[in-house]
Amino acid sequence: MTRPLPNRSPRSPLQCIVPPYMIEAMTRCGDPAVRGRAVGSLACAAAIHAVRDLSQKMPSMMAVPSPTGRRHRLVYDAKKKDRLPGRLVRSEGQKPRKDVAVNEAYDHSGATFDFFHELFGRNSLDDAGMSLISSVHVGEVDDRGRYVPMDNAYWDGSQMAYGDGDGVVFTRFTRSLDVVGHELTHGVQAFTSNLVYRGQSGALNEHFSDVFGVLVRQWKEGVSVEKASWLVGADVLMPAATRRAIRDMEHPGTAFVDDPVLGTDPQPAHMDAIYTGPADRGGVHINSGIPNRAFVLAAQAIGGKSWETAGRIWYDAMLQLSRSSDFKECARITAQVASDRFGAAERKAVAAAWKKVGVA
Amino acid sequence: MRIACTISGGFAGLVKECRIETASLEPPERARVESLVEESGLVESFERFSESARDEKQFDVTIDRDHLIVHVVCDESCVPKPAKPLMAYLASHASPAR
Ligand SMILES: [Zn+2]
Numbered sequence: 001m002t003r004p005l006p007n008r009s010p011r012s013p014l015q016c017i018v019p020p021y022m023i024e025a026m027t028r029c030g031d032p033a034v035r036g037r038a039v040g041s042l043a044c045a046a047a048i049h050a051v052r053d054l055s056q057k058m059p060s061m062m063a064v065p066s067p068t069g070r071r072h073r074l075v076y077d078a079k080k081k082d083r084l085p086g087r088l089v090r091s092e093g094q095k096p097r098k099d100v101a102v103n104e105a106y107d108h109s110g111a112t113f114d115f116f117h118e119l120f121g122r123n124s125l126d127d128a129g130m131s132l133i134s135s136v137h138v139g140e141v142d143d144r145g146r147y148v149p150m151d152n153a154y155w156d157g158s159q160m161a162y163g164d165g166d167g168v169v170f171t172r173f174t175r176s177l178d179v180v181g182h183e184l185t186h187g188v189q190a191f192t193s194n195l196v197y198r199g200q201s202g203a204l205n206e207h208f209s210d211v212f213g214v215l216v217r218q219w220k221e222g223v224s225v226e227k228a229s230w231l232v233g234a235d236v237l238m239p240a241a242t243r244r245a246i247r248d249m250e251h252p253g254t255a256f257v258d259d260p261v262l263g264t265d266p267q268p269a270h271m272d273a274i275y276t277g278p279a280d281r282g283g284v285h286i287n288s289g290i291p292n293r294a295f296v297l298a299a300q301a302i303g304g305k306s307w308e309t310a311g312r313i314w315y316d317a318m319l320q321l322s323r324s325s326d327f328k329e330c331a332r333i334t335a336q337v338a339s340d341r342f343g344a345a346e347r348k349a350v351a352a353a354w355k356k357v358g359v360a
Numbered sequence: 361m362r363i364a365c366t367i368s369g370g371f372a373g374l375v376k377e378c379r380i381e382t383a384s385l386e387p388p389e390r391a392r393v394e395s396l397v398e399e400s401g402l403v404e405s406f407e408r409f410s411e412s413a414r415d416e417k418q419f420d421v422t423i424d425r426d427h428l429i430v431h432v433v434c435d436e437s438c439v440p441k442p443a444k445p446l447m448a449y450l451a452s453h454a455s456p457a458r
Contacts, residue, residue, distance in 0.1 A: 042424060055430060061451070064399060070414045123393040131392030136424065140436075140444075141444040141445060141448055142448045143445050143448040143449035143452055144445060150373075151371045152371055152416075153371045153412065153414065153415060154370075154371065154413060154414060154436075155414040155415060156410075156412070156413050156437070158412075170372075174370070182371070186414040190450075197409075197411075197414060205414070210412075246371065246372045246373075247373075259456075263374065263375075263455075264395075265377075266373070266375060279366055279368035279369075279375045279418065279420070280369040280373055280418060281369065281409070281418060283370070284369070284373070285373020285374055285415075286375075288373075325401065350439075
């Protein structure tokens, strides 16, 4: 039997908070009713912060266990609102629905579960059989306060959320297996290295999600490295001559060029061009281009099927890194794992790949 | 009133910027922007990020009202509900950063 999820406020109460300055101003209000509500909110906010801090330290607290301890998918329809998870529309074992986004979220999360389970013996994100929860048709507020389809996909700390895109640049994010694999890998990371989402550790967090998102697709297609595509999110972009994908792991910085809406792909392919500004939490989606390219170079040098050797090395490394690891640490650990698990040739391939992108 | 905004992150990791000088806008548009700012409730600076969310968009907004400056840096889930229409307006007027 499916355990119902608690109904959550827009996004999650754990992350959606009234700014303290507003609540504090209300506590000084002359109206006692307003004052009372504000004081209550302060207490509530403190509780929310406590829960949030705890969930960060103990993500298992947020996990909804599978009733069978095995693969267990739950797909919800957010009905174009930002209140998660929405209405449950398909559970594990139920037949496909008419709604293609529901079936894509179900199928792709299943493929990602199977990938981690079959290759690495991992039982879901927490390795303890937690349910995979997806919300589709997630909306966002526009400039007139109306809900419109969200132009994004994200992991909220306990589940996946997918928008349908604006239909001009982005289409529905569930279309892409590598996008779904990317989001679920954020979930795996929450229970493993949990790399701090800022600067180089944050770029590694994004990097591992890109790596395993793409590897799930390659594994599903059964393609070897010579024929593999390293594009991320190609399926969620509306076609145009100025864009091929959201990211290109093999050639960072070339996924889109002079696009009227997207601009030019900002990803660096080498440490020489690393982004150091404040945007994107210090460039987590930008600087991931550097380790992404290192992974592709290592996989190409090793040959065969990328998930078998390079993927295994990166999976072990993801489990060994600490929250604050940087690119150098990742290079050291991947080379060490390559040596320990495979041998000198693999170690050489991994070390050479990192050197080529300027991390040595 | 001057508004400077950088929107970044999201799954796509795009960086977009928007600068608005309300004095240079047509009166109806100027009134609209000022109303969105007023209704946003953004009267004090803050910086706040979700610890556990990934791939959310990041907003970095500076509002300069006659040298009264409010600077807000946060990700999507930390945008106060009344400020969401303002953020959406800024996002719809932003262009790729150079
Ligand atoms: Zn991500």
